[in-house]
Amino acid sequence: MLTIDLLNDGRKGCKITGEVDVAVAAPFREALQKAVDSGTEEIYLDLSDMDYIDSTGIGILIDMKKNVMKPGQQFILIHPKRSIAKLFQLTGVDQIFQIAEA
Amino acid sequence: MSTQEQDLSRQLLNGEQVMLELPGMPEFISLARLSAASVGNIIGFPIDDIEDLKVALSEACTNAMQYGCDEYMTYTVTFTLYSDRLIVDVADKGQGCDFEALQEPALNGTQVGGFGLYIIRTLMDEMNIDCSEGAGTVLTMTKLLRPQHGIQ
Numbered sequence: 001m002l003t004i005d006l007l008n009d010g011r012k013g014c015k016i017t018g019e020v021d022v023a024v025a026a027p028f029r030e031a032l033q034k035a036v037d038s039g040t041e042e043i044y045l046d047l048s049d050m051d052y053i054d055s056t057g058i059g060i061l062i063d064m065k066k067n068v069m070k071p072g073q074q075f076i077l078i079h080p081k082r083s084i085a086k087l088f089q090l091t092g093v094d095q096i097f098q099i100a101e102a
Numbered sequence: 103m104s105t106q107e108q109d110l111s112r113q114l115l116n117g118e119q120v121m122l123e124l125p126g127m128p129e130f131i132s133l134a135r136l137s138a139a140s141v142g143n144i145i146g147f148p149i150d151d152i153e154d155l156k157v158a159l160s161e162a163c164t165n166a167m168q169y170g171c172d173e174y175m176t177y178t179v180t181f182t183l184y185s186d187r188l189i190v191d192v193a194d195k196g197q198g199c200d201f202e203a204l205q206e207p208a209l210n211g212t213q214v215g216g217f218g219l220y221i222i223r224t225l226m227d228e229m230n231i232d233c234s235e236g237a238g239t240v241l242t243m244t245k246l247l248r249p250q251h252g253i254q
Contacts, residue, residue, distance in 0.1 A: 025128075
């Protein structure tokens with residue numbers, strides 16, 4: 001189960017809740033694409049309630065940076081759970097996006 | 103069940119098996135994850151190891167689904183429980199391996215896919231792939247219960 005809500009704290013971006021795997025790859029990509037299309041430079045993704053992400057989801061994040069985002073555009077990944085932060089580290093996601101605690 | 107009783111039943115584990123036959127549809131992978139968490143809990147893995155197990159099994163299921171079957175076929179997940187380790191087999195009836203996926207991925211944020219097997223290898227203690235053309239693929243992975251997490 002995945003839900004994606006717009007942030008309501010004044011920052012541009014969304015809160016991702018639940019599990020991101022191959023079953024929800026399409027809505028996940030669509031939400032990120034929409035955020036990128038808005039042209040905002042710093043897009044905040046609140047991951048504090050994201051329980052799980054698989055390599056498909058990680059591939060989508062990397063693909064956004066590599067093939068979709070304009071120069072200067074950036075995801076800021078907020079407070080991923082420990083197991084997810086570990087996966088970001090393993091796959092190099094932490095090298096292309098800023099990971100923030102809050 | 104008391105903690106003592108749980109410890110006792112854990113000590114008695116000796117190759118008990120739990121099998122799942124899953125349709126080749128992405129919606130069912132979460133069921134494999136839930137099962138991995140339950141089985142990992144029975145053996146007594148710490149929470150971080152259970153998370154690793156869930157991630158690794160999901161990747162194996164995604165591979166089986168993408169390369170080993172279509173939505174009308176099934177693949178099987180077999181958990182074999184021991185007091186000190188868990189062995190998980192993921193078997194499909196597809197045409198064989200995706201050899202490209204066996205390559206080591208670039209880890210500098212330039213590679214978009216191909217992380218699945220790398221993640222499994224990294225998070226599990228052992229991984230083996232047995233595939234022969236036309237006879238399907240069996241991915242076997244093992245997670246060990248570390249002594250410091252074991253029964254005192």
